[in-house]
Amino acid sequence: MAQPKKAxxxxxxxxxxxxxxxxxxxxxxxxxxxxxxxxDKVLEAIAELGYRPNRLARSLAGGxxxxxxxxxxxxxxxxxxxxxxxxxxxxxxxxxxxxxxxLDPADTHSDAxxxxxxxxxxxxxxxxxxxxxxxxxxxxxxxxxPQAMVAIGPYTAEELAASPWLVGMDDGKAAAEATRYLLDLxxxxxxxxxxxxxTGTFGGGKAHRADGWARVLREAGREVPAPVPSGWxxxxxxxxxxxxxxxxxxxxxxxxNDHLALATLRAAHLAGRSxxxxxxxxxxxxxxxxxxxxxxxxxxxxxxxxxxxxxxxxLRHRVDGAIPRPRPSWPxxxxxxxxxxxxxxxxx
Numbered sequence: 194m195a196q197p198k199k200a201x202x203x204x205x206x207x208x209x210x211x212x213x214x215x216x217x218x219x220x221x222x223x224x225x226x227x228x229x230x231x232x233d234k235v236l237e238a239i240a241e242l243g244y245r246p247n248r249l250a251r252s253l254a255g256g257x258x259x260x261x262x263x264x265x266x267x268x269x270x271x272x273x274x275x276x277x278x279x280x281x282x283x284x285x286x287x288x289x290x291x292x293x294x295x296l297d298p299a300d301t302h303s304d305a306x307x308x309x310x311x312x313x314x315x316x317x318x319x320x321x322x323x324x325x326x327x328x329x330x331x332x333x334x335x336x337x338x339p340q341a342m343v344a345i346g347p348y349t350a351e352e353l354a355a356s357p358w359l360v361g362m363d364d365g366k367a368a369a370e371a372t373r374y375l376l377d378l379x380x381x382x383x384x385x386x387x388x389x390x391x392t393g394t395f396g397g398g399k400a401h402r403a404d405g406w407a408r409v410l411r412e413a414g415r416e417v418p419a420p421v422p423s424g425w426x427x428x429x430x431x432x433x434x435x436x437x438x439x440x441x442x443x444x445x446x447x448x449x450n451d452h453l454a455l456a457t458l459r460a461a462h463l464a465g466r467s468x469x470x471x472x473x474x475x476x477x478x479x480x481x482x483x484x485x486x487x488x489x490x491x492x493x494x495x496x497x498x499x500x501x502x503x504x505x506x507x508l509r510h511r512v513d514g515a516i517p518r519p520r521p522s523w524p525x526x527x528x529x530x531x532x533x534x535x536x537x538x539x540x541x
Contacts, residue, residue: 201242210238221287239286260290261508262311264330265321266298270425271451271480272497273321276345279501280319287509296326307333315341317512319504322346324389343508345500347401358511360504364477367493367526368405371447371475374528376413379536380445380473383410386434386457387420388449402477406447423453430456438464444472444537451476451483451492458486458533469535479529488532496524 206217212231219227220235227235238244261284265273277293284291294310296302307330311318315338322331322344334342339358348361375383385406403420410417421437423430430453437443438460448454454476458468466472468488476483479494 201244203244205242206235206238206244209242210234236286259288259317260292260312261317261319261505263291263293263319263321264296264307264310264327265293266296266324266326267425268293268295271478272323272495275497276321276501276504279498279503280505281501282498283502283505289505296330298324298326300326302326302329304333304337308337314338317508318342319508320344340511341508343504343511345504349401358507360500360507362495362500362526363401364493364495364526365401365405365408367495367528368402368447368477369409370405370526370528371477371493372406372409373413374530375445375447375473375475375534376409376415378445378473378534381537382416382418383445383447384418384437384443385420386423386430386437386446386448386453388423388425388453402447402449423449423456425450425452427452427456431460435460435464438466438472441466441471445534446472446474448474448476451478451480451490454490454492454533455482455486458490468533470538473534473537475528475534483529484531486533491531491534492529494527494529499524 203217203221207213210217210231212235216227216231217235217239220232221239261280263277263280265277268274268277281291292312296307296310308314318334318338318341320331320334320342321327323346327344327346331342331344331346335358343358343360345360347364348356348359349365350363353359353361353363372383383406385403387403406420407417421433423433430448434446434453434457437446438457446457448457454474457474461468461472461474468474474490476490476492477495478497479492483490483492
């Protein structure tokens with residue numbers, strides 16, 4: 194009978210990374226007294242070997258048993274769900290525990306209620322700040338424990354550069370790229386099916402995807418149609434987009450996410466409009482189903498899992514209070530061209 198594979202030890206990690214076992218211990222315990230390049234080598238070795246520090250042994254030795262709380266309003270959306278997966282993987286590799294507290298968008302959360310959701314004062318916290326509850330929680334914790342929190346959300350490159358506690362991707366830039374692509378195909382203009390902004394409205398607050406879309410149309414001297422507001426769900430999007438899809442003058446729609454694009458694809462089918470012959474559709478987020486729709490969805494890929502890992506790395510660094518390190522990096526958003534986009538029909 195095959196012998197079970199022996200678990201990797203701290204000495205195995207040290208040997209692979211080319212460092213001492215004391216250095217591995219410092220990295221595992223979050224010590225700031227490790228050079229960035231050395232820390233990265235050790236973390237790569239830990240991931241490659243699947244090393245799991247003994248939490249009980251660390252606790253009995255007087256070491257801290259670290260934890261992080263994630264505040265989010267919705268774990269069913271693809272972006273938050275994928276970012277949570279990245280946080281959990283990064284935390285698990287260093288034996289941190291992860292707890293999740295859901296902020297109900299229908300509730301009015303007081304400052305005291307938000308703080309009470311943390312297991313203890315100063316608990317390291319990552320906030321999904323893509324909606325109104327997340328934005329409120331971000332402000333409360335920024336006021337009360339700024340060194341123990343980071344916020345994930347849609348931010349411009351300028352916002353990310355100016356704030357050491359923000360993590361995200363410039364999806365306004367990505368929306369601009371998608372809009373420019375549709376114009377280059379020959380569409381006279383591009384309509385937009387919009388997700389709610391960070392304040393839960395469509396006329397104000399953060400709306401980076403809509404901003405990037407509108408900016409490109411203005412720069413190209415094209416008509417900027419009024420964005421069509423939708424909620425987060427396919428049902429809401431389907432109801433909102435049907436009048437737009439029924440208009441034969443509409444030849445291209447940029448959707449706020451892939452679920453909205455799926456609703457648009459269905460509405461086009463029911464309206465008897467071919468995709469992409471009569472109507473081009475571009476989604477956002479590159480959700481797992483997007484490659485398997487019929488036709489396959491053109492969309493913007495965003496590496497939310499890497500954002501989650503980067504948020505956890507940045508949080509640990511801020512809690513350590515170490516000398517500033519470069520901000521974690523991840524792939525830029527990328528337009529994935531599939532089958533739902535093409536030149537407008539000559540009869541359009």
